[in-house]
Ligand SMILES: Nc1ncnc2c1ncn2[C@@H]1O[C@H](COP(=O)(O)OP(=O)(O)OP(=O)(O)O)[C@@H](O)[C@H]1O
C-alpha cells in the first residue's frame with residue numbers, strides 16, 4: 163500500500179515575475195510503507211522542492227499529493243501544520259535543533275505539542291537516545307554537541323511521535339564519513355525495527371549505495387527509478 | 392513548555408533583554424515617583440484642610456451646609472456632647488457657633504465667617520493655635536478677643552491690639568455689632584482661608600447673638616482613620632436628626648482633587664506606556680527577525696501559529712514581569728527616602744500657598760497607584776508584543792529554513 167502518492171507535481175517559483183523558475187515539471191511517484199528511498203540528482207534539480215512539497219511545507223503549483231487518501235495540497239496553513247506534526251518527521255541538512263532546548267527537550271518537543279503523558283515521553287526519549295547512541299548527552303544543548311551528534315538528535319526528534327514517514331533533506335551533507343556511516347546505520351535500523359518509511363535526498367555516493375530504492379530527478383523530472391539489491 | 396522556551400529565549404541576548412527590562416523599570420520608576428509626588432501634594436492639601444478647619448467628622452443641622460443660616464443650629468445637644476466625650480475612638484472634639492457677617496476697621500470692611508470657639512477644645516482639633524504669625528491665640532483672659540488671618544489683617548490695616556468691629560444678625564433678626572480686639576494674627580498654608588475667617592470665643596459670640604446655648608457645628612477628630620465610617624454611623628445613631636459628614640463629604644474640592652489625581656495618573660501612565668510600547672516593539676521585532684529560521688523550524692515540525700504567537704507574547708510579558716517589580720521597588724525606595732525628609736518646595740511656596748499646599752511635600756506611593764502601574768504595564772506588554780508576534784506567524788517556513 164502506498165503511503166505517499168504524488169500525481170503530476172509542478173512547481174513554479176515566482177510565477178508572476180520576469181524570471182519564473184520551473185523547479186518541478188510533472189513528477190509522478192508512489193512511495194510504499196517501510197521504504198528506504200534516496201532521491202538523487204544534480205544541484206538545482208528540485209530535490210529539496212520535492213521533499214518540501216511531499217512534506218506539506220510547500221504547495222505545488224499543480225498536481226496532487228495524496229497521503230492516506232487525503233489531498234494535502236488543499237489543506238489550510240494551520241491544517242498543514244497539524245498534519246505535519248502528526249504524520250511527518252523532518253530532518254534538515256543543517257540539523258536545525260532549537261538552540262535553547264536540550265537534546266532531550268528537542269526530542270520531546272513534538273510529543274509535548276501532542277500532550278503526551280510524562281511516562282510516555284520519558285519512555286520514548288530513552289528508547290530513541292539509546293537507538294541513536296546519545297544516552298549520556300541528553301542534557302546538552304545543541305551548541306555543546308558535534309554536528310553528527312546534533313543530526314542524530316534531529317533524527318530522534320523526527321521519530322519521537324512515531325510519524326508515518328521521515329523526510330530528510332541531505333541529512334549527511336555536513337557530516338564527516340564516520341558520522342555519516344553511523345547516522346545511516348541508525349536510520350536503517352529504525353527503518354527495519356520501527357517500520358518507519360525514510361525518504362532522503364543526497365549527493366553522497368556512499369549514502370546512495372545504502373538506499374533500497376533510488377529515484378533520480380533532473381531538471382524537475384524523474385529520470386530514473388530503481389530498486390537496488 | 393511555551394513558558395520555558397520563552398524564558399530561555401529572553402536570556403539569549405542578555406544585553407538586549409536587560410536594556411528592555413531597565414527601560415521598563417525606569418518608566419515605572421519615573422511614573423511611580425511623579426505620581427507619588429502629586430499624591431503627596433494632594434495629601435498635604437487634605438491634611439492641611441483637616442487640621443485647619445475640617446477635622447474628620449462634622450455634625451450640623453441638616454440644612455446648615457446648604458444654607459448656613461443662624462437659625463439652622465444644632466439645638467440642645469447636651470446628650471450628644473456627653474456621649475462624644477465618653478467615646479474612646481474619638482480623640483478630640485470642638486463645638487462651634489458660626490455666623491456670617493462683616494468685619495470693619497477704619498480702613499475698610501470685608502465679609503467674613505465668624506467662628507465662635509472654645510479655645511482650649513478647638514486647639515485639640517484644629518491647629519490654628521500653631522499658626523499664629525504675631526500675637527497670641529485666643530484664651531479665657533481679656534474682653535472680646537479675636538484672631539484674624541494675615542491676609543485679612545493686611546487688607547484692613549489691622550495689627551495686634553487693633554480694634555475691629557464685627558457686625559451680624561442676632562437670633563431675633565436684629566443687626567448687632569460688637570467691638571473686638573485683635574489678639575493675634577494667624578497665617579495658614581491657605582491664603583483664601585486666611586482672608587475669610589476670624590475666630591472669637593464662643594461665649595462672646597453667643598452673648599451677642601442673644602442665646603447662650605446655640606451652636607452650629609461639632610467637629611470630631613478620631614484616633615484611627617480606618618474607624619471613620621464606624622464613628623460616623625455611631626454619631627448618626629446618637630443624633631438621627633442631624634447631618635453627620637466625613638471630611639471628604641464636606642469639602643467637595645478634596646474629592647475633586649482625589650479624582651483629578653486618578654485621571655492625571657492614568658494620563659501620565661498612558662504617555663509612558665506609549666513610549667515603552669515603541670521600545671519594546673523594536674526589541675521584540677529584532678528578536679523575531681533574528682530567530683526567523685528557528686521559528687520556521689518550529690512551524691515545520693508542527694508548532695501551530697497560535698502557539699508561536701503566544702510564545703512571542705509570553706516573552707514580552709516576561710520582560711515586563713521582570714522590569715515592573717524592579718521599577719516599583721526602586722520607586723518605593725526613592726519615595727521612602729523622601730517620605731522622611733520631604734521634598735522642599737520653599738522656593739515656590741508663595742504660589743503654592745494660594746492653593747493651600749505646604750512647602751514640604753511627602754511623596755506617597757499608594758496601593759491604588761501600584762495597581763494602576765501593574766495594569767498599565769501589563770497592557771503595554773501585550774500591545775507591544777502583538778505586532779512582532781504577527782510578524783512571526785506570517786513567516787513562510789520554507790524560505791525561513793532555506794536561509795542558512
Ligand atoms: N524560493 C525560491 N525561489 C526561486 N527559486 C527557487 C527557490 N527555491 C528553489 N529555487 C530554484 O528551484 C530549483 C530547484 O531547487 P531545489 O533547492 O529544489 O534543488 P535541489 O535539488 O535541492 O538542489 P541542491 O542539491 O543544491 O540542494 C533551483 O533552480 C533553485 O534555484
Ligand SMILES: [Mg+2]
Nearest residue numbers: 209210211331
Ligand atoms: Mg536541496
